[in-house]
Amino acid sequence: MTPLAPDPASLRGLRLFSGLDAAALAEIVRSAHTRRIGKGTTIFSQGDRAALCHALIDGRVKIVQTGADGQQLVVRYIGAGEMFGTAAVFSGGIYPADALAMVDCVGVHWTAATMGELMERYPRIALNALDIVGRRLQEVQTRLRELSTERVERRVAHALLRLVRQAGRRVGNGVEIDFPLSRQDIAEMTGTTLHTVSRILSGWEGQGIVEGGRQQVTIRQPHALVAIAEDLPRPETPEEK
Amino acid sequence: MTPLAPDPASLRGLRLFSGLDAAALAEIVRSAHTRRIGKGTTIFSQGDRAALCHALIDGRVKIVQTGADGQQLVVRYIGAGEMFGTAAVFSGGIYPADALAMVDCVGVHWTAATMGELMERYPRIALNALDIVGRRLQEVQTRLRELSTERVERRVAHALLRLVRQAGRRVGNGVEIDFPLSRQDIAEMTGTTLHTVSRILSGWEGQGIVEGGRQQVTIRQPHALVAIAEDLPRPETPEEK
DNA sequence: CGTCCCGTTTGCGCCGGCGCAAAGAGACGC
DNA sequence: GCGTCTCTTTGCGCCGGCGCAAACGGGACG
Numbered sequence: 248m249t250p251l252a253p254d255p256a257s258l259r260g261l262r263l264f265s266g267l268d269a270a271a272l273a274e275i276v277r278s279a280h281t282r283r284i285g286k287g288t289t290i291f292s293q294g295d296r297a298a299l300c301h302a303l304i305d306g307r308v309k310i311v312q313t314g315a316d317g318q319q320l321v322v323r324y325i326g327a328g329e330m331f332g333t334a335a336v337f338s339g340g341i342y343p344a345d346a347l348a349m350v351d352c353v354g355v356h357w358t359a360a361t362m363g364e365l366m367e368r369y370p371r372i373a374l375n376a377l378d379i380v381g382r383r384l385q386e387v388q389t390r391l392r393e394l395s396t397e398r399v400e401r402r403v404a405h406a407l408l409r410l411v412r413q414a415g416r417r418v419g420n421g422v423e424i425d426f427p428l429s430r431q432d433i434a435e436m437t438g439t440t441l442h443t444v445s446r447i448l449s450g451w452e453g454q455g456i457v458e459g460g461r462q463q464v465t466i467r468q469p470h471a472l473v474a475i476a477e478d479l480p481r482p483e484t485p486e487e488k
Numbered sequence: 489m490t491p492l493a494p495d496p497a498s499l500r501g502l503r504l505f506s507g508l509d510a511a512a513l514a515e516i517v518r519s520a521h522t523r524r525i526g527k528g529t530t531i532f533s534q535g536d537r538a539a540l541c542h543a544l545i546d547g548r549v550k551i552v553q554t555g556a557d558g559q560q561l562v563v564r565y566i567g568a569g570e571m572f573g574t575a576a577v578f579s580g581g582i583y584p585a586d587a588l589a590m591v592d593c594v595g596v597h598w599t600a601a602t603m604g605e606l607m608e609r610y611p612r613i614a615l616n617a618l619d620i621v622g623r624r625l626q627e628v629q630t631r632l633r634e635l636s637t638e639r640v641e642r643r644v645a646h647a648l649l650r651l652v653r654q655a656g657r658r659v660g661n662g663v664e665i666d667f668p669l670s671r672q673d674i675a676e677m678t679g680t681t682l683h684t685v686s687r688i689l690s691g692w693e694g695q696g697i698v699e700g701g702r703q704q705v706t707i708r709q710p711h712a713l714v715a716i717a718e719d720l721p722r723p724e725t726p727e728e729k
Numbered sequence: 730c731g732t733c734c735c736g737t738t739t740g741c742g743c744c745g746g747c748g749c750a751a752a753g754a755g756a757c758g759c
Numbered sequence: 760g761c762g763t764c765t766c767t768t769t770g771c772g773c774c775g776g777c778g779c780a781a782a783c784g785g786g787a788c789g
Contacts, residue, residue, distance in 0.1 A: 312629060315718060318637035322629055337615060338622025343629060366615060370607055373614035374578060377621060381579025384625045387632055388553060388563055388584060394635050395679030396559035399776070430737065438636030443776060445738055461736060461785065477556060640746070671767065684746060686768055702755060702766060 251353065253279040257304045258355065263330045263375050271369045278365070281355045290332075290346040290354065297335035297342050299356040303327055306352025307414070307426040311435070312344040321435040323383070324349075324426070326414060334380045336362065349426055394438050397478075402437040403447050404476035407457075411466055421458065421467035429462045492594065494520040498545045499596065504571045504616050512610045519606070522596045531573075531587040531595065538576035538583050541603040544568055547593025548655070548667040552676070553585040562676040564624070565590075565667070567655060575621045577603065590667055635679050638719075643678040644688050645717035648698075652707055662699065662708035670703045 255276045258264065264275055281304065284290060290301065293313060308325040322344050325331045335342045336359045357365070366373040386409075393402050407424070416425040430441040430448070437444070448464065451457045456472060458465040466472055474481050496517045499505065505516055522545065525531060531542065534554060549566040563585050566572045576583045577600045598606070607614040627650075634643050648665070657666040671682040671689070678685070689705065692698045697713060699706040707713055715722050 312633050314633055314637055316637070318633070320629070320633035320636050322632075334618070334622035334625055337618045338620075338626060343626045363615075367611045370611040370614055373611055373618060374604075374607060377575070377578045377614060377618050379579075380618060380621050380625055381575035384575055384621055384628060385579060385584045387625060387628045388561070391563075391628060391632050391635065391679075392553050392555055392559070392561035394632065395561050395676075396555055396557070429735095435636075438632075440777060441737080442739085442778070445736095446776090449738065459737085670765095681747060682767080683748070683769085686766095687746090690768065700767085 251281040251283060253281045253355065254304070257353075260328050261302050261330065261355075262328055262379060263302060263333070263372060265375060266371050267369060271365075271371075274368075275365060278357055278361045279355050280357070281353065284348045284352040284354050286348055286351050288348045288352075290348060291342045293342055293345050295342050297332060297340050298359055300330065300333040300336050300359065300362040301346070301354055301356045302330045302333075304353040304355055306354075307349040308352060308354075309347045309349050309432075310344045311347060319435050320438075321432055322387075324410070324413065330376070330379060333362070333376060334383075337376075399437065399439045399443055400447050401476055401478060402439070403433060403444060404472050406433060406436045407464065407466060408469070408472055408476055411469065415466070418465060421465045422469065423463070423465045427462040428464055433464075492522040492524060494522045494596065495545070498594075501569055502543050502571065502596075503569055503620060504543060504574070504613060506616060507612050508610060512606075512612075515609075516598075516606060519598055519602045520596050521598070522594065525589045525593040525595050527589055527592050529589045529593075531589060532583045534583055534585050536583050538573060538581050539600055540597040541571065541574040541577050541600065542587070542595055542597045543571045543574075545594040545596055547595075548590040549593065549595075550588045550590050550673075551585045552588060560676050561679075562673055563628075565651070565654065571617070571620060574603070574617060575624075578617070640678065640680045640684055641688050642717055642719060643680070644674060644685060645713050647674060647677045648705065648707060649710070649713055649717055652710065656707070659706060662706045663710065664704070664706045668703040669705055674705075 253276050255272070258276055258279060259272055264272060267275070284306070290308065291297075291299070303325050305327050308331060310322040310325060310331060312320045312322050314320075325346070331346055332342060340359075362372075366376070390405075393405055397405075410424045410428070411422050414425045415422040430444045433444045434441045448457060448459050451472075452459050454471070456466070456468045456475075458467055471481065473479075494517050496513070499517055499520060500513055505513060508516070525547070531549065532538075532540070544566050546568050549572060551563040551566060551572060553561045553563050555561075566587070572587055573583060581600075603613075607617070631646075634646055638646075651665045651669070652663050655666045656663040671685045674685045675682045689698060689700050692713075693700050695712070697707070697709045699708055712722065714720075
């Protein structure tokens, strides 16, 4: 992990620091530690003491929780501008999951003590963190309800739609999930197996709704996916070509 | 809902306000609205604008999220001393679930604006809220992993163990969950049906692990339940009588 | 360029648990 | 006390999806 000089412009873009004045931002920049993180790096591990508050400047980080039997849940993908590991610092002090760099990244971090002082001095930071953690709580609650009450196909549709919103990139024939996403990853987000995900995606591909690829999904008919997710009648889907 | 005079002692006991000095607590008491809430009351509804931050002084509140198809998830039970609906106020401003009084309750609330001002003036409140919401996020993430990766029996065991920690009351032959808890409630916490919960509990009852009853569960052998939850070899369980 | 590894796809038997149906017991209101 | 409603229990057929196995193809690496 290679240290870098903090870039004030990118720190200013972090959601955690929105609404702060120039003096506050200057202090935040002064105490920030910025670095490159190579693809595949474990930034922190489940069960470790939560010593640092992290945020991502560039790249993509996967947050994965592992149970005692080795089974994994993909909790979340972190994109540029987002914090991670911060809630743990203020809630119990143990990271509840691993943070893995999916691609080469640029990250920034603060010690727990520094962030605590910043929050006491600038309550806006604490309120922003509360907003972020509260939204994540709502999302996870929604996923819990989906997993409790919906069949796999709908769950996969919901998961893909969330990913499109978070990491969708327009390409020629649809919207691509803009980072490597395997069938196993999708399975670990939706409580199923890679085989089931593969079968579902193959079926949708046959209907022109998605286009698959190795660690890759492109959504060609988002509205069809919404209909599946919401268990609505399917619109007629002309085969586009 | 019958207004009451705020009781400073019970407000002081709220987790949200721990670590505050007397001046802060006096201000909190001044702006608090306390009232009785009858059993069965809907305190707020899913989809409503999140206008009030709530906390419970006495009683038990169930937080339930309902999907578009009417299927329900029991998100959480709120006990005395706990806040509820507060995260929603600071995260998007819409309540994501209903809050229902399970028994007669005493509740307290503040307007969103008042709580926002209190948090700006006393950052400790925001940090406490962050701690509480962060712990809830961790719990829901853990439940999501359990639901994704464990069979029903283990999930029910985990759910009962959580309830024991939260609302367990020692009685003559074990630990009772100290509020009305139906098989349907347990099912809605664990992503299964009431029939499956009933079958599991009947089986455990036959082994002396629990004792059932109408809207009632008493855990007689907590260690056996832990072994089930963690998929450990079962200890020999002598039939106590 | 060749080889190896990993990800994807597909067939299929099996199983956990859903959900219908019915019976019984307890709580509640008149 | 009686009637009604709700909750719990249990039998059982059915189905969604798990997980084993095998084949194929693409990408990474030497």
